[in-house]
Amino acid sequence: MAIHKKEEFTHKEQDLANFAKAMSHPARIAILKVLAQRNECICGEIVELLPLAQSTVSQHLKELKTAGLITGTIDGPRSCYCINWKAFEKFNGELNFLFNALKVKNEKACC
Amino acid sequence: MAIHKKEEFTHKEQDLANFAKAMSHPARIAILKVLAQRNECICGEIVELLPLAQSTVSQHLKELKTAGLITGTIDGPRSCYCINWKAFEKFNGELNFLFNALKVKNEKACC
DNA sequence: TAGTCTTATCGTATATTTGCGATATAAGAT
């Protein structure tokens, strides 16, 4: 592959791609779903709900946290995670900016 | 890794993850952007606009097509691509279903 | 037919992701 070319795209393009990448695995979608459904924050309950080892779940949580889609705080001997709604709104907004704004005039697309 | 565990998640979770994965690279975001901006469908003009080799762009186009985010038809000696707005709407709808419906009652999240 | 232009696919090198067990770390309990 020689060199990663990702840096040669715009900041906004990389941003959107990073958000999407954080959601590009069903395990991470499942984690976000659990966090969205519970009012109190979750820790290792997620491990119980997923068909994955504890270390693997921890890794997925770290990726979501690094991407900014969730927040995590230490609560005594356990860890507490929540969805970062603001980040999700930003993602959704950028998506809509990319597509919806241009949609009307493209109705007559050729294929 | 032994075995991919992706199959052990729900169909919906896999669906959303696949959509996200298709958008998880800045080159593919850039391609979608170009397609969204042009009324007539694009072919190798995309190659001119991206800092990537022709074969690499072709590969990215194939991934977007496989994921259903774009459509492609052969037009004489060249290929014509367009955004599949329906697929995008579905993706956006699933995202909103996952998050927005549950957002209000979670305002008092703990972290 | 031969030549050209456009796009897709193959082969390959390298990078990244995914997953797990083992181990570390940190807090609470005995």
Place this chain on the structure above:
DNA sequence: ATCTTATATCGCAAATATACGATAAGACTA
């Protein structure tokens, strides 16, 4: 102090993704 419990991190193996050059395939042109 030791044991338990919960979570993070390390190290490794296997799978995927990314990128490119070379080549194939298809359609128009001379």
